[in-house]
Amino acid sequence: MHPELIHLGPVVLPSYGAALGVAFLLAVLLLRRRAPAYGIDPETAVDMGIWLILSGLLGAKLLLLLVEGPSYYLTSLHGLLELFRAGGVFYGGLLGALVAAVFFVKVRKVPFLSFADAAAPCVALGQAIGRVGCLAAGCCWGARCDRPWAITFTSPKAGENVGVPLHVPLHPTQIYEGFGLLVLCGILVLFGKGKVPGRTFSLYLVGAAVLRFTVELFRGDPRGTVPVLGLSTSQGIAIALFFVGAAIYLSGLRKARAAGEA
Numbered sequence: 001m002h003p004e005l006i007h008l009g010p011v012v013l014p015s016y017g018a019a020l021g022v023a024f025l026l027a028v029l030l031l032r033r034r035a036p037a038y039g040i041d042p043e044t045a046v047d048m049g050i051w052l053i054l055s056g057l058l059g060a061k062l063l064l065l066l067v068e069g070p071s072y073y074l075t076s077l078h079g080l081l082e083l084f085r086a087g088g089v090f091y092g093g094l095l096g097a098l099v100a101a102v103f104f105v106k107v108r109k110v111p112f113l114s115f116a117d118a119a120a121p122c123v124a125l126g127q128a129i130g131r132v133g134c135l136a137a138g139c140c141w142g143a144r145c146d147r148p149w150a151i152t153f154t155s156p157k158a159g160e161n162v163g164v165p166l167h168v169p170l171h172p173t174q175i176y177e178g179f180g181l182l183v184l185c186g187i188l189v190l191f192g193k194g195k196v197p198g199r200t201f202s203l204y205l206v207g208a209a210v211l212r213f214t215v216e217l218f219r220g221d222p223r224g225t226v227p228v229l230g231l232s233t234s235q236g237i238a239i240a241l242f243f244v245g246a247a248i249y250l251s252g253l254r255k256a257r258a259a260g261e262a
Helices: 015-038 042-068 070-074 077-085 090-108 112-137 156-162 173-191 199-216 233-258
Strands: 004-008 011-014
Touching: 004 015, 011 015, 015 042, 015 112, 042 090, 042 112, 090 112, 090 233, 112 156, 112 173, 112 199, 173 199, 199 233
Parallel strands: none
Antiparallel strands: 004 011
C-alpha cells in the first residue's frame, strides 16, 4: 500500500489522485473511440465526457457530505482540505453525472440513451482503475478476513488519512470490485450493443448494482445506513439502480419485439 506515489518535500502526489487521473483519461479515450458507432461525433463525446466527470466529482463529494455528515468537513480548515482530497462516494458521482447528462444531451442534441450506451463501459473501466487507487490509499476497506487472500495494511499514513485498520487481515474489497468491473467492462464492449438504444446502459446498471451490493457485504468501513432496511447507503442506491436498469432493458426488449428485431 502506497498512499503517496511521490513525496518530494512539499510536493505530494497521492496514489488515489493519480489513479483517478488515469481512470478519467482512459475512460474518455474509450468513449471517443466508441462514440461513432452510436452516431455521436467523437469530439462532442469527449467534451460531454469531461463535463460529466466534473459533475460526477461534485456529486461524489456531496453524497460524502450527506453520508458522513457536514459537521466534520465544513467546520474547520482541516476538514475542508480532507473534503478536497477525498474522492467521495461513487454513487453520488454516478447520480451527479446522470443529472448533468440529461442537461448536456439536450444542449448538444444527442439522444440520451445512445450516449449512455457509448459511455457505460467507459464508466466501468474508470471505476475499476479507481479501485486500484482505493487499494493504494487504504480506503473502502473490507471486514476482517481469515482467508488466504486477505490483505493487511501497514502504512501509518493511510491509517491517519482514512482510518483503515492496520496490521489486521481484511477482505480485499477493492480488488473484488475492481476485477468485477473489468469483467463487466469487457462484457459490455463485446456483447452489450443491441439494436435498441439503452441496452448497454441497462446492462451496466444491473451488473454494477449486483456487484456493488455483493461487495458491500464484505466491507468494513463506515458507509452510512438506510433506515429500516439496515442496508448501507450504497446498497440502497444499488437496489434502486438495479430496478431502473431492468426497466430500461425490458422497455427496450418490448420495442425490439414490436419491431420484429428481438
